[in-house]
Amino acid sequence: MRSETAPPAVPGVLGPDDVVATARSIVAQQEESGAIPWFSPTGGVPGHVDAWNHVEAAMALTVAGLREPARRAYEWLRSVQRPDGSWPAKWVLGEVTEPWGESNHAAYLAVGVWHELLMTGDEEFVRRMWPAVRRAVDFVLGLQTGRGEIIWMRNPDGAPSDHALLTGCSSIYQSLRCAVALAEALGEPEPDWELAADQLGHVVAAHPEAFADKSRWSMDWYYPVLSGPLRGEAAARRLAESWDAFVVPGLGCRCVADQPWVTAAESCELVMALDAAGDRDRALELFRTIQHLRHEDGSYWTGWQYENQRHFPGDRSTYTAAAVILAADALADASPGARLFKEIAGRPLGPSTAADPIACGCGVFTREATPTPGAY
Numbered sequence: 582m583r584s585e586t587a588p589p590a591v592p593g594v595l596g597p598d599d600v601v602a603t604a605r606s607i608v609a610q611q612e613e614s615g616a617i618p619w620f621s622p623t624g625g626v627p628g629h630v631d632a633w634n635h636v637e638a639a640m641a642l643t644v645a646g647l648r649e650p651a652r653r654a655y656e657w658l659r660s661v662q663r664p665d666g667s668w669p670a671k672w673v674l675g676e677v678t679e680p681w682g683e684s685n686h687a688a689y690l691a692v693g694v695w696h697e698l699l700m701t702g703d704e705e706f707v708r709r710m711w712p713a714v715r716r717a718v719d720f721v722l723g724l725q726t727g728r729g730e731i732i733w734m735r736n737p738d739g740a741p742s743d744h745a746l747l748t749g750c751s752s753i754y755q756s757l758r759c760a761v762a763l764a765e766a767l768g769e770p771e772p773d774w775e776l777a778a779d780q781l782g783h784v785v786a787a788h789p790e791a792f793a794d795k796s797r798w799s800m801d802w803y804y805p806v807l808s809g810p811l812r813g814e815a816a817a818r819r820l821a822e823s824w825d826a827f828v829v830p831g832l833g834c835r836c837v838a839d840q841p842w843v844t845a846a847e848s849c850e851l852v853m854a855l856d857a858a859g860d861r862d863r864a865l866e867l868f869r870t871i872q873h874l875r876h877e878d879g880s881y882w883t884g885w886q887y888e889n890q891r892h893f894p895g896d897r898s899t900y901t902a903a904a905v906i907l908a909a910d911a912l913a914d915a916s917p918g919a920r921l922f923k924e925i926a927g928r929p930l931g932p933s934t935a936a937d938p939i940a941c942g943c944g945v946f947t948r949e950a951t952p953t954p955g956a957y
Contacts, residue, residue, distance in 0.1 A: 589913035602879025604645030615657030632686040634900040636693035641903035666720030685749035687717040688756035695759035729780035747792040751804040762926040785810040807854035812931035844884035849908035
């Protein structure tokens with residue numbers, strides 16, 4: 582097992598102590614079970630838990646050196662996985678409120694476990710989590726269509742939804758690449774998973790008609806870059822196409838193009854997308870900009886409604902704090918997991934030759950919910 586690594590620092594923006602304070606704001610909202618909700622009860626209204634944002638928060642805790650609460654988070658998630666490999670879409674105070682299973686929620690466990698292996702070198706942890714990862718991937722691939730996209734959810738009666746989501750499928754692409762790396766690390770290679778990832782990556786990169794139209798949401802803009810299906814010139818073109826629609830100078834990235842609301846989580850994910858695309862100067866500037874949402878205790882306001890000049894929706898969310906920490910780590914490029922959005926197992930995270938429509942055999946093919954990985 583690796584020794585502890587120092588929390589990341591972004592000179593002139595955040596120091597290591599700042600990052601730890603942000604991580605402690607996540608732990609302060611962690612439930613006794615180990616679950617990490619979006620936010621603690623405010624005004625009598627508790628925040629919900631979903632598997633995707635829960636994993637993201639656990640990853641951030643590990644980056645900040647808070648391993649014990651991170652491990653409690655993973656253990657809780659392992660303990661509540663359903664037999665089909667999925668998790669309920671939402672819990673509130675331990676009670677399931679939305680029972681269907683979402684594909685990108687299930688897939689993201691592989692990213693978290695791979696990240697934990699990179700950060701700690703703990704193979705025993707990976708072997709303990711591996712059966713859950715395998716069941717989750719089986720659930721996800723059971724929702725893949727013949728063309729390659731992955732349907733966003735399966736209902737409790739077993740019926741799948743009728744559409745796929747671009748943000749979710751982009752995230753699943755990265756998850757499958759991490760699952761493949763885990764399988765190889767354990768000596769249990771899964772070539773079919775790699776083929777499924779390549780086919781999915783091709784559809785994300787080349788077939789927008791495969792997805793429900795959620796283009797007003799910024800995540801549908803940058804997630805194909807953040808999660809790897811687009812790299813190089815294609816990534817640069819995509820980021821340039823909608824930059825003015827989503828980025829508000831001096832404030833950050835909008836959540837949706839038609840609302841005067843910038844959000845720290847989307848801004849920090851865009852920071853990581855820019856960094857992965859090699860645009861480090863704009864990544865650093867955007868990360869510096871979004872610090873206006875930092876609270877004195879190290880937590881972050883979810884967003885800022887700049888016409889009304891108020892924080893909106895009025896909470897300081899754990900997933901926002903997590904996104905800040907992961908962005909800081911990517912920019913610092915110092916921890917073993919800092920390149921998570923750039924490479925998997927030393928190989929660039931992006932399209933491979935197998936993603937060619939002929940090479941992968943997928944042929945040549947003539948987009949209800951907010952497109953947030955944790956909120957589908």
